[in-house]
Amino acid sequence: MKKKLAGALLCVSMVAALAAGCGSDSGSGSGSDSGDSGEKAESSEGKTTLTFWCHENEPWVKSYKEMAKKFEDANPDYTVEVQDYPFKVYNDKIQTTLTSSTAGPDIVAVWGGTAPSFIASDALAEVPEDLVKELEEDYLAPTLGIYQKEGKYYGVPMEFNLEYGGMIVNKKLFGDTPYPTTWEELRKVSKEVSKKNGDIVEMKGFEMMDSDSLICNYLAMILQQGGQYLMDDGSIDFATPEGVKAMEEILDMYRNGECDLENLTSGEYGFNDVYQDKGYMASVGSWGIGEGTDTYGLTYGEDFEYVPVPQYGDEMAFASETGWGIIVPENGANKEAAWEFVKFFSEPENLVQHNIACNQLPPRKSLLDSEEYKEAMPNVTFLLDILPSGQWMGPYNTSDMRGIFNQMYMDLCQADNPDVEGALKEASDQITEECQIGYSMD
Amino acid sequence: MCSLPFLENGMKNNRFVAAVLIPGFLFLILFAVFPVAYGLGISLYDYNPANSQNPFTGLENYRRLIHDEVFWLAVKNTIVYCLAAVTANIVITLFLAEIISVLPSKWMKTMFRTILFIPCIAPMVGTSTVWKYGILGTDGGLLNKIAGLFGIAPKNWFLTTWQMLLLIIVFTLWADIGYNVVLFTAGLEGVPREFDEAAAIDGAGPVKRFLWIKLPLIGRTFAFVAIMTMANYFQMFAQFRVFAANGGRNNTAMVLTNYVFKMSFDSFDMGYASAVAAALFVLVFMVAMAQNKLMRSDWSYE
Known part of the structure; x- marks a missing residue:
């Protein structure tokens, strides 16, 4: 009898242990404190809790939390819980939550380049009509492109993503030497200061060889010559005279030892070298300024500055992909409330503060003349002037597009006698075939 | 009504065996058989779980x-x-296990086995990352620093082709040999000393004794290690994802597991990814069956 009792107790304890071990883990995000977000809806105080997902980026997360607080103050019936995740797993997490039949987060910050993967499914809620009116009237065209599907919108841009136009310069390394203002001056400085050792350039001149900057600078170089890479039938063609000339110029920078391929192979950004006194200039979006001040603890104006990248061609032109935006999952438990939050976030007076906090460019036309923005961001106001010269990069999954383009560039750099035109043609065909978004935008 | 004691005992035993085995089988069916079958099913669809419609293809x-x-x-x-x-x-691992098995003291054997086993405990994602930046890193990596001592210029290893695959193999060996060393050491220590001593008296040297006496006698351990290691290596993923997430230069370090992941979570093409996974399953199954047949041993020295 005793043995049976002991056996039964053992069985119960084992089952309990198994159940505990297999139980779901609560609070996965760093900002999480309430367990499974799908179970939320109402807190004990009777308030509706909205879950906002974003990726790890110190100033950005801080800004999201401030926006959440502001929304809570204006709407006492809601609380907004901001949860951040490492960018490397972020898209997988979004994909997973969208596949769930139960509610996940209510609001998700998403990178425009990967948005088509989510928009292609029916897992996102359509932007409400009143917000659509605002999008069409007041948002710059390159910010909207990627969020459209069959004439409807499935996301709201938070920024104008511009990876072209500005560069971080190391003020200490430049000393009294003036910054280059023409492309020729830039190349001259770059050649003079760079120092190569094997596959490493120990001191880099002008850096644009990282996964973000390379293609953006290349496309701008084509467009500034009066060329075009986006054909009338929607296909991509880099193998034009302008495209070949621009690629020869970029290859020349590598061959001259002005920069290496390390950032392309490691997935790092070129501005890190400038901040670590291993490079003079690095092309990057204005968001790179925050990395210098916040991550490296450097002082703007003393250690580094952000200045215009000298124009390659005669006319200012560039291509831009849609930047970070906000989406609302169709399976969200509080969709109406989520859109209320998005509307609140998008109001010019709120959005401008977020753009300032994150060193972003504003996506709204009405903010291009914002005195508040210009006063807070005097170092990037020169970019506001060129924004109207931008075109949308095109109906392509730009993350995949970058992968193919960067691989082609590395292969060209490694080849002894590269067939530049042939490589550009092959990459164009591959991008057109594999990266074109499979649904109609209009 | 007559009762047969042996039949009653048999029934009781059967009930006990069933009670013990059924939860295990249920677990296996739920978490192994069902996902494999489900994956095979998915491979017949243009499948993205976020889509409202996944057409049968x-x-x-x-x-x-x-x-x-x-x-x-x-x-x-x-x-x-x-x-x-x-x-x-x-x-x-055979070489190391043989050396360890002939060490004179028990604490020395334990110490070496422990040292070799340490990398097996560490998560492979973590050790891969340490290797990626600390050892293979272009700027400041140990490999380039050692090369520098001999006047060799630093190399960006991530731009290489077959060398990248070779480096991943070296890493895998470093990370994984401890487990097989333990298994082989146990196998070698289980071989009765009489065989080894008899061969030594007949004039066989240590190499001959190892190759012709010990190695055949640990045939079962050898077969187990070979089959399990092969099946395990077919499914290696972490180091490939860390060292060459996109397959390395010209896909020279692209393996099936990484391709499955890439298709699933980079391209969100899960139907196709399932077809690739099914091909991997067939490949592993065929290799395991062939190994099993080739290495079967029907004898024992016990």
Whole structure:
């Protein structure tokens, strides 16, 4: 009898242990404190809790939390819980939550380049009509492109993503030497200061060889010559005279030892070298300024500055992909409330503060003349002037597009006698075939 | 009503065996058999779980597989990697196990086994990252620093082709040999000393004794290690994802597991990814069956 009792107790304890071990883990995000977000809806105080997902980026997360607080103050019936995740797993997490039949987060910050993967499914809620009116009237065209599907919108841009136009310069390394203002001056400085050792350039001149900057600078170089890479039938063609000339110029920078391929192979950004006194200039979006001040603890104006990248061609032109935006999952438990939050976030007076906090460019036309923005961001106001010269990069999954383009560039750099035109043609065909978004935008 | 005691005992035993085995089988069916079957099913669809409609495409994903150059490259790389890494693993671990088994004291044996086993405890994602930046790193990596001592200029290893695959094999060996060393040491220590001593009296040297006496006598351990290591290496993923997430230069380090992940979570093409996974399953199954048949031993020295 005793043995049976002991056996039964053992069985119960084992089952309990198994159940505990297999139980779901609560609070996965760093900002999480309430367990499974799908179970939320109402807190004990009777308030509706909205879950906002974003990726790890110190100033950005801080800004999201401030926006959440502001929304809570204006709407006492809601609380907004901001949860951040490492960018490397972020898209997988979004994909997973969208596949769930139960509610996940209510609001998700998403990178425009990967948005088509989510928009292609029916897992996102359509932007409400009143917000659509605002999008069409007041948002710059390159910010909207990627969020459209069959004439409807499935996301709201938070920024104008511009990876072209500005560069971080190391003020200490430049000393009294003036910054280059023409492309020729830039190349001259770059050649003079760079120092190569094997596959490493120990001191880099002008850096644009990282996964973000390379293609953006290349496309701008084509467009500034009066060329075009986006054909009338929607296909991509880099193998034009302008495209070949621009690629020869970029290859020349590598061959001259002005920069290496390390950032392309490691997935790092070129501005890190400038901040670590291993490079003079690095092309990057204005968001790179925050990395210098916040991550490296450097002082703007003393250690580094952000200045215009000298124009390659005669006319200012560039291509831009849609930047970070906000989406609302169709399976969200509080969709109406989520859109209320998005509307609140998008109001010019709120959005401008977020753009300032994150060193972003504003996506709204009405903010291009914002005195508040210009006063807070005097170092990037020169970019506001060129924004109207931008075109949308095109109906392509730009993350995949970058992968193919960067691989082609590395292969060209490694080849002894590269067939530049042939490589550009092959990459164009591959991008057109594999990266074109499979649904109609209009 | 007559009762037969042996039959009653048999029934009781059967009930006990069933009670013990059923939860295990249920677990296996739920978490192993069902996902495999479900994955095979998915491979017949143009599947993205976020879509409201996932059309049935029959064998279209398998037809695509046949014409996919990257897939065949991944198959080739997977086979090359497995053959090279498993062969090197077995040779090295047998050598180390033999050395450890002839060490005079027990604490020395334990110490060496523990040292070799330490990398097996560490998560492979973590050790891969340490290797990626600390050892293979272009700027400041140990390998380039050592090369620098000999006047060799630093190299960006992530731009290499076959060398990248070789470095991944070296890493895998470092990370994984401890487990097989323990198994082989146990196997070698289980061989009765009489055989070894008899061969020594007959004039056989240590190498001959190892190759012709001990090695055949640990045939079962050898077969177990070879089959398990091969099956395990076919499914290696973490180091490939860390060292060459996109398959390395010209996909020279692309293996099937990484291709499955890439198709699933980079391209969100889960139907096709399932077809690739099914091909991997068939490949592992065939290799395991062939090994099992080739290495079967029907004898025992006990």
